[in-house]
Amino acid sequence: MQLKIDYSNVMNANIGAKHGLAESDFDKLIPAGKKILQDLRQKAKDNKLGFYKLPSQFDIADELESYASVVKKRFENYVHIGIGGSALGSIALQNSLLDSYYNLNNSPKMFFPDNVDPDWLNDLVKNIDVSKTLFHIVSKSGGTAETAATTLYFMKFLTDTLGDNFYKNLLFTTDPVKGLLNQIAREYPIKCFRIPPSVGGRFSVLSSVGLISAAIAGIDVKKLLSGAAEMAEKCDNENLKKNPAFIYAAIHYIYMTRGKNISVMMPYSNKLRDMADWYRQLWAESLGKRYDNEGNVVEVGQTPVKALGTTDQHSQVQLYVEGPNDKLITFLEVEKFKENLQLKNHFTYIHEFDYLAGKTLGELLNAEKMATELALSNNHRPNLTIKFSEVSEENIGAFFFLLEAATAFAGGLLNIDAFNQPGVEEGKIATYALMGRKGYEQKKKDIETLFNKKQAFML
């Protein structure tokens, strides 16, 4: 595993004292950081911080791999039904480690419909043979409206084609005991994998939530876990200045306290593009909180934004370089691409192309990244880079763990609970009410009153 953080461009020396950090800024956070590390260790020991333990679950990897080999023989398609933490990590895993056009030449073809857009779902069902499709329903709570609705939608096609045997094409990943999926699994012999209760949705990618689809698509889950395990050790380092999770969290925390409330993640790699999507949820849902641990209203958080290099150099970078200095940019850089596509100037009479001849596309991509980094730094805009020696299972596993541990440290520094999501729950409850779920009648009335008032301001 070779994943490194280069944070020289947040330091005074590179971006100036007004927007840069001094060593002493980190020193001040060391006592709090040490306490947070002790708390995290204690919680992990008490089985309250499940994601800490996921990298060492090698026995699960064996079970998943043998299940995956059966799936590969039986099914033409795999459809992953889940949303938020039950989908984003799996999508990021697939898109980083598989051939970008995997579905054109491989089986089972992999689909991740993580929204209830009827046209999108209908397009999927029209294009697959449902009887040869495994539907993997992933929901920790077992009751999320979007996941339930998508499942019910596909159930019609499953029962139409398979009748009473529909359950043979279902796989559940859910809580060990609680939730509606468990009720269904008590009626039918449906294969179930479990999400440990102490693993929160957005911290669950290295559990069966993310690893089943990975194993089915041929990703080496043991390598993923071993990369994560190596990173877990680094993130447990008591010498906090050498602890990458603490350093990432401390940098972000300091800038939050200085009004830089936007965290842009900008991979210079299409393969890593969805890592930024996964990070967006992790950082937003974990740190965006109204109350601190003592119940005071603090309304903290940092808005995560995703961008893609070089594509967004032609869309966002003007704003990042010259607009409000309210952002902290994290680049993701790949040092060694799988293919080094070398260019040749076929139009020798056009000398303006000569500078590209003999260069590789990877060189160009990374030169452009460096150019953006320079432009930002010259304009006193803090930025750091997470460097992947290559896009490999080990580095992807390490990346997931690094950002999860950094989120836990950032939650500690902000003195908030990074592991709950009351705002999301509020939205889930309002959806149940609006859709007429039993027990939510009063909530429905309250919502209708609120929306009726708003009619006055409609044009």
Ligand code: PA5
């Ligand atoms: O991180 C979280 O907890 C959420 O994003 C959940 O993953 C998401 O709401 C889906 O929940 P569930 O897995 O219970 O269906």
